[in-house]
Amino acid sequence: xxxxxxxxxxxxxxxxxxxxxxxxxxxxxxxxxxxxxxxxxxxxxxxxxxxxxxxxxxxxxxxxxxxxxxxxxxxxxxxxxxxxxxxxxxxxxxxxxxxxxxxxxxxxxxxxxxxxxxxxxxxxxxxxxxxxxxxxxxxxxxxxxxxxxxxxxxxxxxxxxxxxxxxxxxxxxxxxxxxxxxxxxxxxxxxxxxxxxxxxxxxxxxxxxxxxxxxxxxxxxxxxxxxxxxxxxxxxxxxxxxxx
Amino acid sequence: xxxxxxxxxxxxxxxxxxxxxxxxxxxxxxxxxxxxxxxxxxxxxxxxxxxxxxxxxxxxxxxxxxxxxxxxxxxxxxxxxxxxxxxxxxxxxxxxxxxxxxxxxxxxxxxxxxxxxxxxxxxxxxxxxxxxxxxxxxxxxxxxxxxxxxxxxxxxxxxxxxxxxxxxxxxxxxxxxxxxxxxxxxxxxxxxxxxxxxxxxxxxxxxxxxxxxxxxxxxxxxxxxxxxxxxxxxxxxxxxxxxx
Amino acid sequence: xxxxxxxxxxxxxxxxxxxxxxxxxxxxxxxxxxxxxxxxxxxxxxxxxxxxxxxxxxxxxxxxxxxxxxxxxxxxxxxxxxxxxxxxxxxxxxxxxxxxxxxxxxxxxxxxxxxxxxxxxxxxxxxxxxxxxxxxxxxxxxxxxxxxxxxxxxxxxxxxxxxxxxxxxxxxxxxxxxxxxxxxxxxxxxxxxxxxxxxxxxxxxxxxxxxxxxxxxxxxxxxxxxxxxxxxxxxxxxxxxxxx
Amino acid sequence: xxxxxxxxxxxxxxxxxxxxxxxxxxxxxxxxxxxxxxxxxxxxxxxxxxxxxxxxxxxxxxxxxxxxxxxxxxxxxxxxxxxxxxxxxxxxxxxxxxxxxxxxxxxxxxxxxxxxxxxxxxxxxxxxxxxxxxxxxxxxxxxxxxxxxxxxxxxxxxxxxxxxxxxxxxxxxxxxxxxxxxxxxxxxxxxxxxxxxxxxxxxxxxxxxxxxxxxxxxxxxxxxxxxxxxxxxxxxxxxxxxxx
Numbered sequence: 003x004x005x006x007x008x009x010x011x012x013x014x015x016x017x018x019x020x021x022x023x024x025x026x027x028x029x030x031x032x033x034x035x036x037x038x039x040x041x042x043x044x045x046x047x048x049x050x051x052x053x054x055x056x057x058x059x060x061x062x063x064x065x066x067x068x069x070x071x072x073x074x075x076x077x078x079x080x081x082x083x084x085x086x087x088x089x090x091x092x093x094x095x096x097x098x099x100x101x102x103x104x105x106x107x108x109x110x111x112x113x114x115x116x117x118x119x120x121x122x123x124x125x126x127x128x129x130x131x132x133x134x135x136x137x138x139x140x141x142x143x144x145x146x147x148x149x150x151x152x153x154x155x156x157x158x159x160x161x162x163x164x165x166x167x168x169x170x171x172x173x174x175x176x177x178x179x180x181x182x183x184x185x186x187x188x189x190x191x192x193x194x195x196x197x198x199x200x201x202x203x204x205x206x207x208x209x210x211x212x213x214x215x216x217x218x219x220x221x222x223x224x225x226x227x228x229x230x231x232x233x234x235x236x237x238x239x240x241x242x243x244x245x246x
Numbered sequence: 247x248x249x250x251x252x253x254x255x256x257x258x259x260x261x262x263x264x265x266x267x268x269x270x271x272x273x274x275x276x277x278x279x280x281x282x283x284x285x286x287x288x289x290x291x292x293x294x295x296x297x298x299x300x301x302x303x304x305x306x307x308x309x310x311x312x313x314x315x316x317x318x319x320x321x322x323x324x325x326x327x328x329x330x331x332x333x334x335x336x337x338x339x340x341x342x343x344x345x346x347x348x349x350x351x352x353x354x355x356x357x358x359x360x361x362x363x364x365x366x367x368x369x370x371x372x373x374x375x376x377x378x379x380x381x382x383x384x385x386x387x388x389x390x391x392x393x394x395x396x397x398x399x400x401x402x403x404x405x406x407x408x409x410x411x412x413x414x415x416x417x418x419x420x421x422x423x424x425x426x427x428x429x430x431x432x433x434x435x436x437x438x439x440x441x442x443x444x445x446x447x448x449x450x451x452x453x454x455x456x457x458x459x460x461x462x463x464x465x466x467x468x469x470x471x472x473x474x475x476x477x478x479x480x481x482x483x484x485x486x487x488x489x490x
Numbered sequence: 491x492x493x494x495x496x497x498x499x500x501x502x503x504x505x506x507x508x509x510x511x512x513x514x515x516x517x518x519x520x521x522x523x524x525x526x527x528x529x530x531x532x533x534x535x536x537x538x539x540x541x542x543x544x545x546x547x548x549x550x551x552x553x554x555x556x557x558x559x560x561x562x563x564x565x566x567x568x569x570x571x572x573x574x575x576x577x578x579x580x581x582x583x584x585x586x587x588x589x590x591x592x593x594x595x596x597x598x599x600x601x602x603x604x605x606x607x608x609x610x611x612x613x614x615x616x617x618x619x620x621x622x623x624x625x626x627x628x629x630x631x632x633x634x635x636x637x638x639x640x641x642x643x644x645x646x647x648x649x650x651x652x653x654x655x656x657x658x659x660x661x662x663x664x665x666x667x668x669x670x671x672x673x674x675x676x677x678x679x680x681x682x683x684x685x686x687x688x689x690x691x692x693x694x695x696x697x698x699x700x701x702x703x704x705x706x707x708x709x710x711x712x713x714x715x716x717x718x719x720x721x722x723x724x725x726x727x728x729x730x731x732x733x734x
Numbered sequence: 735x736x737x738x739x740x741x742x743x744x745x746x747x748x749x750x751x752x753x754x755x756x757x758x759x760x761x762x763x764x765x766x767x768x769x770x771x772x773x774x775x776x777x778x779x780x781x782x783x784x785x786x787x788x789x790x791x792x793x794x795x796x797x798x799x800x801x802x803x804x805x806x807x808x809x810x811x812x813x814x815x816x817x818x819x820x821x822x823x824x825x826x827x828x829x830x831x832x833x834x835x836x837x838x839x840x841x842x843x844x845x846x847x848x849x850x851x852x853x854x855x856x857x858x859x860x861x862x863x864x865x866x867x868x869x870x871x872x873x874x875x876x877x878x879x880x881x882x883x884x885x886x887x888x889x890x891x892x893x894x895x896x897x898x899x900x901x902x903x904x905x906x907x908x909x910x911x912x913x914x915x916x917x918x919x920x921x922x923x924x925x926x927x928x929x930x931x932x933x934x935x936x937x938x939x940x941x942x943x944x945x946x947x948x949x950x951x952x953x954x955x956x957x958x959x960x961x962x963x964x965x966x967x968x969x970x971x972x973x974x975x976x977x978x
Contacts, residue, residue, distance in 0.1 A: 094362055094406065096870055116360040117433050118338055120477035128487045131972065133647045133668050134961050138828055138923030143958040147648065156483075159621045159660065160475050160635065162338065162434055165411055167900070168920075172647065172660060172668045176973070177483030180621050180660045180668050188900070189361050190406055191870030226875040229866050231404050233364035239400075239421030240863065241908070243372045244730075340626055375728065377891045377912050378717050382584055382679030387714040391892065403865045403904065404879065411656070412676075416891065416904060416912045420729070424865050424904045424912050432656070435626030470631040473622050484619065485664070488974075582850055582894065604848040605921050606826055608965035616975045644971075648963055650826070650922055653899055665971030677849050678894055719892050721852035727888075727909025731860045 007224050008046045010067040011037045012059065014074040015051035017202045024202045032073055032200075032207055039213045045220060052077060057085050064088060069098035069220045072105045075202065086110050094190030098223025100216065103200030106161075111196070114189050115163050121181070122158035128176040130154045132183055132199070132211075139170045141184060141195065141218045149211040153204050157181045163196070173198060184215070191228060195219040251468050252290045254311040255281045256303065258318040259295035261446045268446045276317055276444075276451055283457045289464060296321060301329050308332060313342035313464045316349045319446065330354050338434030342467025344460065347444030350405075355440070358433050359407050365425070366402035372420040374398045376427055376443070376455075383414045385428060385439065385462045393455040397448050401425045407440070417442060428459070435472060439463040495712050496534045498555040499525045500547065502562040503539040505690045512690045520561055520688075520695055527701045533708060540565060545573050552576060557586035557708045560593045563690065574598050582678030586711025588704065591688030594649075599684070602677050603651050609669070610646035616664040618642045620671055620687070620699075627658045629672060629683065629706045637699040641692050645669045651684070661686060672703070679716060683707040739956050740778045742799040743769045744791065746806040747783040749934045756934045764805055764932075764939055771945045777952060784809060789817050796820060801830035801952045806840045807934060818842050826922030830955025832948065835932030838893075843928070846921050847895050853913070854890035860908040862886045864915055864931070864943075871902045873916060873927065873950045881943040885936050889913045895928070905930060916947070923960060927951040 013033035017024040028035060033049040040047045050058025052074075064070075070089065074081070086109045093099050093114065101111045106119045130151040134142045158179030164187070171184030183198035197219065199212050206212055257277035261268040272279060277293040284291045294302025296318075308314075314333065318325070330353045337343050337358065345355045350363045374395040378386045402423030408431070415428030427442035441463065443456050450456055501521035505512040516523060521537040528535045538546025540562075552558075558577065562569070574597045581587050581602065589599045594607045618639040622630045646667030652675070659672030671686035685707065687700050694700055745765035749756040760767060765781040772779045782790025784806075796802075802821065806813070818841045825831050825846065833843045838851045862883040866874045890911030896919070903916030915930035929951065931944050938944055 114360040116358040118477075120475075122477055122480045124480050124483065126481075126483065126487055128483065131666055135647045135649070135670065136653070136920060137648055137960045137963045138920060138925060138957065139960065140958045142960040145961050147961045147963070158480070159623050160473075160477065160625055161623070162475065162477065164408060164431070164433060165624070165657065167409055169653065169657070172670075174662060174666060174668045176485065176487050178485040178619055178662060180662045182623065182660075187408070188868060188870060189408060193870060225870065226872045228869045228871065228874040229404075229877050229879045231364075231406065231869045231879070233362075233366055233404065233406065236366045236368050236402070237370075239368065239370065239372065241420065241422040242732075243370055243420050375910055379891050379893070379914065380676060380897070381716045381719045381892055382676060382681060382713065383716065384714045386716040389717050391717045391719070403867050404869055405867070409868070409901065413897065413901070416914075418906060418910060418912045422863055422906060424906045426867065426904075432624060432626060437626060469626065470628045472625045472627065472630040473633050473635045475625045475635070486976075602848040604846040606965075608963075610965055610968045612968050612971065614969075614971065614975055616971065646968070648961075648965065650963065650965065652896060652919070652921060655897055664973065664975050666973040675896070677896060717892075719852075719894065721850075721854055721892065721894065724854045724856050724890070725858075727856060727858065727860065729908065729910040731858055731908050 006046045007220060008066055008068045009040050009071065009220055010048050010050055010063060011071045012050045012073065014077050015053065016077055017075065027203055027205050032202070035207045036071060036216060040217060040220065043217045052080060057081060059085050059089060061088065064092045064097065067097055068225055069100065069223045071100045071102065071216070072108060072110065073102045073200065074108045075104040078108050081109050086113060090114065093192035093194065096191035096225035098192060098220070098225060099194045100219050100223060101194065101196045103198060106196065114187070114194060117164060118162045121161045122179065124156040124177060126156070126177065127153040127204070128156055131174040132171050133174065134170065135172050136168060136170050139168060140222050141170050141215060143218050144214050145211060151199055151206055151209065154199065154206065155201050157198055191225065191231065193223040195223055250290045251464060252310055252312045253284050253315065253464055254292050254294055254307060255315045256294045256317065258321050259297065260321055261319065271447055271449050276446070279451045280315060280460060284461060284464065287461045296324060301325060303329050303333060305332065308336045308341065311341055312469055313344065313467045315344045315346065315460070316352060316354065317346045317444065318352045319348040322352050325353050330357060334358065337436035337438065340435035340469035342436060342464070342469060343438045344463050344467060345438065345440045347442060350440065358431070358438060361408060362406045365405045366423065368400040368421060370400070370421065371397040371448070372400055375418040376415050377418065378414065379416050380412060380414050383412060384466050385414050385459060387462050388458050389455060395443055395450055395453065398443065398450065399445050401442055435469065435475065437467040439467055494534045495708060496554055496556045497528050497559065497708055498536050498538055498551060499559045500538045500561065502565050503541065504565055505563065515691055515693050520690070523695045524559060524704060528705060528708065531705045540568060545569060547573050547577060549576065552580045552585070555585055556713055557588065557711050559588045559590065560596060560598065561590045561688065562596045563592040566596050569597050574601060578602065581680035581682065584679035584713035586680060586708070586713060587682045588707050588711060589682065589684045591686060594684065602675070602682060605652060606650045609649045610667065612644040612665060614644070614665065615641040615692070616644055619662040620659050621662065622658065623660050624656060624658050627656060628710045629658050629703060631706050632702050633699060639687055639694055639697065642687065642694065643689050645686055679713065679719065681711040683711055738778045739952060740798055740800045741772050741803065741952055742780050742782055742795060743803045744782045744805065746809050747785065748809055749807065759935055759937050767939045768803060768948060772949060772952065775949045784812060789813060791817050791821060793820065796824045796829065799829055800957055801832065801955050803832045803834065803948070804837045804840060804842065805834045805932065807836040810840050813841050818845060822846065825924035825926065828923035828957035830924060830952070830957060831926045832951050832955060833926065833928045835930060838928065846919070846926060849896060850894045853893045854911065856888040856909060858888070858909065859885040859936070860888055863906040864903050865906065866902065867904050868900060868902050871900060872954045873902050873947060875950050876946050877943060883931055883938055883941065886931065886938065887933050889930055923957065923963065925955040927955055
């Protein structure tokens with residue numbers, strides 16, 4: 003583990019440039035709001051966006067990233083497959099990955115899950131109440147039994163993901179649905195956290211609890227210096243093999 | 247659930263045609279030995295192989311398959327991506343999938359797992375002892391506390407897979423390694439079982455316990471008629487949404 | 491596995507005798523309604539109640555029970571510890587156990603879980619909508635994406651249980667809570683299913699979907715003939731131990 | 735989370751006083767060796783033993799303990815039930831618990847697991863090789879792909895525990911068995927780690943890797959300040975309930 007945790011906040015960053023309603027809420031992009039919060043928490047933070055060369059995710063940037071935060075929505079298909087492969091390999095090598103809201107449909111999340119990652123959705127600005135179901139989990143630190151998001155897009159079950167290794171939050175929606183909103187996965191040496199809240203026009207990434215969860219998740223997903231995983235051919239047995 | 251469970255045994259079927267040592271053990275292909283056993287158990291069985299058109303896995307064949315058994319080894323790369331997509335979609339829709347031995351490196355297994363599925367391996371014909379760690383699991387029905395394979399290829403940890411939803415077997419190897427040898431996964435509506443034993447020259451698919459596990463796994467992976475999963479846009483809330 | 495699955499429906503059976511409102515709904519006891527449904531499904535069913543000698547759960551009865559269904563509410567403390575020990579041992583030996591609604595606070599469930607099994611609750615007759623979150627699970631067979639209970643007691647998170655081995659249902663409540671309503675656990679050789687719905691005055695055990703889930707769960711929890719688990723001292727190694 | 739993590743090392747501390755062979759290895763008790771290591775790692779450490787009043791685990795001591803380490807072997811039955819209840823409650827309230835070796839049969843571990851916690855065992859001083867199966871897990875930090883214990887007591891499967899929430903280690907034994915040697919469980923707000931290695935005469939608690947795992951586990955099991963879990967009756971709904 004490095005002493006200072008290095009976070010890269012990746013944002014598709016299209017809405018904010020093309021849609022005034024979004025720009026009004028996030029004038030410098032959603033990544034800027036999340037990055038500011040993480041800086042204030044003592045993390046070393048940089049941003050990367052879709053329209054930069056290599057989507058801002060060069061080999062070098064990824065090599066210097068302990069935890070990657072991912073937001074995408076309207077342009078999942080424009081993320082180049084070779085960059086997805088690169089991020090995938092880094093996650094298996096230990097980099098943490100935090101996927102926000104509509105990132106459930108990103109190439110990298112679907113590739114790591116192996117399922118469709120489809121869900122039900124509706125956009126009416128209804129209320130969401132997020133319940134903690136694993137009160138001792140580090141990602142729930144500093145929260146109460148639940149918190150509310152006054153106006154949000156609905157995501158409902160069945161959410162087509164593998165059963166999470168650790169389920170931290172379940173959401174209640176005013177319109178009648180439920181959702182597994184905080185899901186931990188271990189893949190290779192990496193740790194992945196999917197967090198449902200977030201939206202491009204509702205000011206959800208300014209909400210205290212949402213930011214608290216994101217910084218908790220960064221700490222949880224920070225890689226540790228475990229065994230080097232060198233798999234493949236090991237022709238010499240560790241123990242003598244008597245021929246039977 | 248259909249009354250008679252329909253199984254398709256897929257075999258790469260190259261070794262048996264190109265290598266006399268393999269043909270001596272499996273003169274009609276490995277799939278024939280597995281299929282015979284399953285027929286005798288009352289399943290309705292067909293075979294499919296790599297060199298058939300569409301690898302024998304047409305839309306029609308898959309639509310009539312409840313459980314697919316997969317063996318591949320030397321030609322994983324020749325399986326066409328569109329057929330992998332087709333099998334993947336069928337698994338998410340509920341078809342069972344049983345992946346044998348070197349199938350851990352098949353495109354379909356890696357796609358479903360989301361990880362590298364790499365492992366350590368060694369080929370010295372050493373002894374393997376397979377321990378049951380979930381004695382009440384249906385896939386362990388009819389077994390003793392352990393069974394042995396006298397001569398086998400070694401597969402050792404770390405096996406780069408997601409933590410299994412249910413872990414049924416752990417192997418001990420004479421040369422000093424261990425391996426999670428019987429791993430259950432739920433993905434979409436489908437159930438997947440990875441079973442480590444098997445080889446192209448050791449006569450492992452003639453062994454009683456191995457065949458017992460395969461037929462147990464077919465029963466476990468048989469789809470049930472659960473809810474149709476129709477995800478996507480649901481604009482109308484189930485409950486009235488009072489505007490706050 | 492026996493050919494015919496033998497089910498014992500255990501009911502505290504106090505409310506129905508002491509409270510007219512309950513007797514109006516369940517004149518012959520709740521167990522009678524559940525038992526009738528299971529008989530019609532082809533199971534061999536008997537009932538047992540708290541006030542019988544040994545609570546109706548003699549060694550003999552348990553030895554002839556493949557799956558035990560448990561309902562208790564007001565008299566958990568009157569169940570004798572030695573009977574709880576007996577049921578516990580039978581579960582570890584493979585008997586299935588299905589715990590209904592207020593049975594979450596029974597001695598046997600708390601003993602098997604190792605946690606407090608506490609939860610939030612409220613009794614206002616509000617609406618519950620039960621969502622399937624694992625559409626391929628055998629316990630969800632025959633259901634739609636969700637089903638509703640028009641009037642019920644609320645149970646809310648955090649439900650203090652171990653993370654379920656398989657989570658099948660999550661409930662939405664009109665009053666604002668969520669709950670993990672269908673939870674599978676493997677303990678020893680036994681399989682346990684906790685199912686939230688049920689009540690002594692709301693006619694929930696007459697509802698088609700609820701009965702469907704109960705019979706699905708009986709099938710899922712039916713024991714298989716796996717390895718005899720004989721643990722303890724094994725002084726003779728299976729392999730020669732060279733002294734280093 | 736407190737700034738300095740407070741650890742209590744509990745030791746039965748009978749062998750060391752009654753058996754010269756044990757005293758030769760652990761003249762001041764096993765707890766002293768473990769405590770010294772943890773002190774050197776910066777934890778605030780105290781010890782407690784069976785023969786102290788209240789076994790050294792007063793309300794006050796437990797209230798000031800973030801993580802409790804448990805070693806017992808010959809006198810599990812002498813631990814008073816009321817102290818077990820007290821420790822159990824503290825774990826559910828968030829205290830971490832690390833159970834070593836023969837502690838698998840302690841009252842507190844069995845109570846938390848809900849199963850028999852039985853296993854196979856043999857005492858011939860054979861070799862054990864402990865493989866990491868989750869290389870990214872914090873408890874595997876600083877290790878290689880495996881480490882060896884040259885002479886140890888064998889513990890073999892089937893280990894009658896619930897499936898671990900996270901499985902970190904699997905052991906290989908020279909005599910032919912395997913064992914799930916590093917098992918994580920979440921119960922209530924507490925985190926529990928079972929670690930197999932350890933013995934009263936083999937000098938296992940002096941081994942670098944074993945001590946490394948113990949201090950890793952203490953860090954992993956340290957409680958976080960999550961939601962207060964106040965369960966029970968909540969008569970007022972969070973949302974208005976329209977009567978249907």
